[in-house]
Amino acid sequence: MQKLFTRLFPILLVLLLAGFVQAKTMKLAMDADPVSLDPHMQLSGGMLQYSHMVFDPLVRWTKETSIEGRLAEKWERKDEKTVRFFLKKGVKFHSGNELTAADVIWTVKRLKDSVDFKGIFEQFEIPVQVDKYTVDIITKVPYPLLINTATYIFPMDSQFYSGTDAKGTDKGVINKTGYSFANDNASGTGKYTVVERQQGVKVVFKEFKGYWDEASPGNVEEIVLTPIKNDATRVAALLSGDVDFIMPVPPQDMDRIEKASNVKLVTMSGTRIITLQLNQQRVEAFKNEKVRQAIVYAINNAGIAKKLMKGRATVGGQNSPNGYLGYNADLTPRYDLKKAKQLMKDAGYEKGFEISMIAPNNRYVNDEKIAEAAASMLGKIGIKVNLKTMPKAQYWDKFDEQVADVQMIGWHSDTEDTGNFFEFLLMCPNKETGYGQYNSGHYCNAEVDALTLAVQSETDDVKRTAMLKKMEKIAYDEAAFVPLHWQDLSWAGKTNLQIAPIVNVMNFPYFGDLVIE
Amino acid sequence: MMTFAGFKDSFLWYSFKRDKIAIISLLVLVLLVMVAVFAPLVAPYDPYDPEMIDIMNSEIPPVWEDGGEKAFVLGTDSQGRDMLSTMIYGMRVSLIIGFGAVALQAILGVFIGLFAGYHGGFLDSFFMRAADVQLSFSYLMVAIFMSAILQAIVGVARFGEIAVPFLILVIGFSQWPQYARTVRASVLAERNKEYVEAARVAGFPSAQIIIKQIFPNTLSPILVLSTIQVANAVMSEAALSFLGLGMPIDRPSLGSLINSGFEFIFSGAWWITALPGLLLVILVLSINMLGDFLRDVFNPKLYKG
Numbered sequence: 001m002q003k004l005f006t007r008l009f010p011i012l013l014v015l016l017l018a019g020f021v022q023a024k025t026m027k028l029a030m031d032a033d034p035v036s037l038d039p040h041m042q043l044s045g046g047m048l049q050y051s052h053m054v055f056d057p058l059v060r061w062t063k064e065t066s067i068e069g070r071l072a073e074k075w076e077r078k079d080e081k082t083v084r085f086f087l088k089k090g091v092k093f094h095s096g097n098e099l100t101a102a103d104v105i106w107t108v109k110r111l112k113d114s115v116d117f118k119g120i121f122e123q124f125e126i127p128v129q130v131d132k133y134t135v136d137i138i139t140k141v142p143y144p145l146l147i148n149t150a151t152y153i154f155p156m157d158s159q160f161y162s163g164t165d166a167k168g169t170d171k172g173v174i175n176k177t178g179y180s181f182a183n184d185n186a187s188g189t190g191k192y193t194v195v196e197r198q199q200g201v202k203v204v205f206k207e208f209k210g211y212w213d214e215a216s217p218g219n220v221e222e223i224v225l226t227p228i229k230n231d232a233t234r235v236a237a238l239l240s241g242d243v244d245f246i247m248p249v250p251p252q253d254m255d256r257i258e259k260a261s262n263v264k265l266v267t268m269s270g271t272r273i274i275t276l277q278l279n280q281q282r283v284e285a286f287k288n289e290k291v292r293q294a295i296v297y298a299i300n301n302a303g304i305a306k307k308l309m310k311g312r313a314t315v316g317g318q319n320s321p322n323g324y325l326g327y328n329a330d331l332t333p334r335y336d337l338k339k340a341k342q343l344m345k346d347a348g349y350e351k352g353f354e355i356s357m358i359a360p361n362n363r364y365v366n367d368e369k370i371a372e373a374a375a376s377m378l379g380k381i382g383i384k385v386n387l388k389t390m391p392k393a394q395y396w397d398k399f400d401e402q403v404a405d406v407q408m409i410g411w412h413s414d415t416e417d418t419g420n421f422f423e424f425l426l427m428c429p430n431k432e433t434g435y436g437q438y439n440s441g442h443y444c445n446a447e448v449d450a451l452t453l454a455v456q457s458e459t460d461d462v463k464r465t466a467m468l469k470k471m472e473k474i475a476y477d478e479a480a481f482v483p484l485h486w487q488d489l490s491w492a493g494k495t496n497l498q499i500a501p502i503v504n505v506m507n508f509p510y511f512g513d514l515v516i517e
Numbered sequence: 518m519m520t521f522a523g524f525k526d527s528f529l530w531y532s533f534k535r536d537k538i539a540i541i542s543l544l545v546l547v548l549l550v551m552v553a554v555f556a557p558l559v560a561p562y563d564p565y566d567p568e569m570i571d572i573m574n575s576e577i578p579p580v581w582e583d584g585g586e587k588a589f590v591l592g593t594d595s596q597g598r599d600m601l602s603t604m605i606y607g608m609r610v611s612l613i614i615g616f617g618a619v620a621l622q623a624i625l626g627v628f629i630g631l632f633a634g635y636h637g638g639f640l641d642s643f644f645m646r647a648a649d650v651q652l653s654f655s656y657l658m659v660a661i662f663m664s665a666i667l668q669a670i671v672g673v674a675r676f677g678e679i680a681v682p683f684l685i686l687v688i689g690f691s692q693w694p695q696y697a698r699t700v701r702a703s704v705l706a707e708r709n710k711e712y713v714e715a716a717r718v719a720g721f722p723s724a725q726i727i728i729k730q731i732f733p734n735t736l737s738p739i740l741v742l743s744t745i746q747v748a749n750a751v752m753s754e755a756a757l758s759f760l761g762l763g764m765p766i767d768r769p770s771l772g773s774l775i776n777s778g779f780e781f782i783f784s785g786a787w788w789i790t791a792l793p794g795l796l797l798v799i800l801v802l803s804i805n806m807l808g809d810f811l812r813d814v815f816n817p818k819l820y821k822g
Contacts, residue, residue: 230779230780231780232779232780232781232782232783235783236783239783250780252780252781252783252784252786253783253784255784256783256784300572300573303571303572303573304572306573307572307573307575307576307595307597308572308575308595356672368766369595369596369777371766372596372766372767373572373596375567375767376567376570376596376767377567377572378567379566379567379568379570380567380568385767386675386676386677386678386765387677387765387766387767388676388677388765389766403672
């Protein structure tokens, strides 16, 4: 027996070591960690990034912004309101349940209930089951963006989320501010399961052994996500080798990372517009179009893009980045301090007034510095700004409560279409439909609303383009909001990580496909 | 009341004249305090006036570096503010918060420590258990709790205006046990000594014994602790500002200035964090040195021994 053991021992040892070598762990540092485990709790970049790790969408964007099937094997348009999705067979949730059409229906229903997502899914009817693995997704009106929107349907395990938990509450309930079962537990079809989570400290993702996508080249078995809020600390962690991958990369350190030999930088010009919203319900002066224009003219957004963003951002005058249907080349950035002062005078606010402003400090690239710069720029036209910045975990609650007169928000179009900016940021807020959910400025123009709704069911691209451009023009002329810039996207990692293939303009890195050499 | 002539004859003045480090420290401290007090007259710019800030001037290096400009002797920060002026105004905020919070801590802590230590019994247990409770949760929690209440009362917009007294209260109230504990320990050691017994036999009232006899003998640890606590308070203030509970970012203190400049340490703009850091070191060092000197002078055991 002992002899056998001594002979076997080296073999065992080799096997064990081989096992260790294969276990690939990626240490990921981001500016913040997911605020919840419930993908429908908040419509935000961070939550969608998380959703792509633990869940899988029906379809997703590729790097070239075309659509590829994920849980949907194929799909076909039945008529102008219906698309039939054929689900992959044998896909297992983390709980062991099998993915069926019922889960898709349950998920769309839940999306329509979610405060944050209901605006996107307003045009959607409850899907209809064709058979166990086939489901028809139907819209109320002809909806050209149906497939684009399906990238946001991450089927959830309906059995897992049904029934009541130990506290007697419904497991499926969405709670934005307090406890819910879904905020702490997750079962999706994604490559990773959350095995350990301490809010604000770390999240550990482990590979799910029954993952369906065997064609994926990804070989990362464990991801340890650590939120590092401070830009310099995050960069230092990468340079010293403590972490393997960081996002976002602060613009002031990009040159240094490009020069470093053990890490590489991947950047892409982004489509996320950073804006300030002027709350017309809180401040009487903001109802005056001239005052709003004065503010837009007073803010040197070109200076912010050049100096604070170090040129790693495209200065903007509208919502839509170049390349979107609604992009209107005539709407250029406006900065003219003299004109701003004149406008304030014309509006009768020559003496200025005092307002409050809030901004996050770990959500957008350099968000805090941008807010500070904007505040001092407003000071030049006599508007005294009381600025307060906070981490995003607190910020979005405050944003929803609309505690301040000016609030910062960045928006990336969920559908890669101009209409989405208007549905969420500029339509009159409506609790029922969910439109205007993030319009804390209370800008409300019936014509813009009508156009936004009409464009949803407009299938002719030429007409669509004209309508979208008109919407941008109205918002520009009326100074509905303050556009700042589209921030560049950036990621950096060790050289043995193949980052470029998994990142995209949506900033949803597909970590499941990440290859570590 | 001690007259000036009396002061000139005193041991304090005598030893001060002979201690070069103490003289230099006092000069530096007085200079810094004067600069802070007269900031609007001394600083070349007003960093709180938006008219004087232009984003296009951001990150200009100090004048002796390549690309430096005469208009900004110590360079500018990421917002285009003159570093020198911002540091002077920042030091003012830091000094007010640092000394204010320490004064509050010391007054509370010393009184509680003296009386609890001298009287013992119920008073002692009550205050020491209160100190335990206070020490068992961090000042950050107290700050978050209090700021949440305050913000609900005054609103987000007004919070910036009450930030300074708020910070003094939070840092002052949360750290009094440090003083109370230290003082109580000294009192316990002193109260059974002969000179206290003698005073008691002579019939002095207990308040007088505590203040006239025991208090001077507990002074040396208090002074040492105070020098540390000033530095601590400045640091605590920086931490709170970082969390959005302290000074608004457009009115930076020295601590939050160092904090915000830290992000640029890799990108070459070292002056944004290094210069305020240097100023903070000089400030804290001069307080520390003076504290050391006072401890040596006031400690009866050292000069009479």
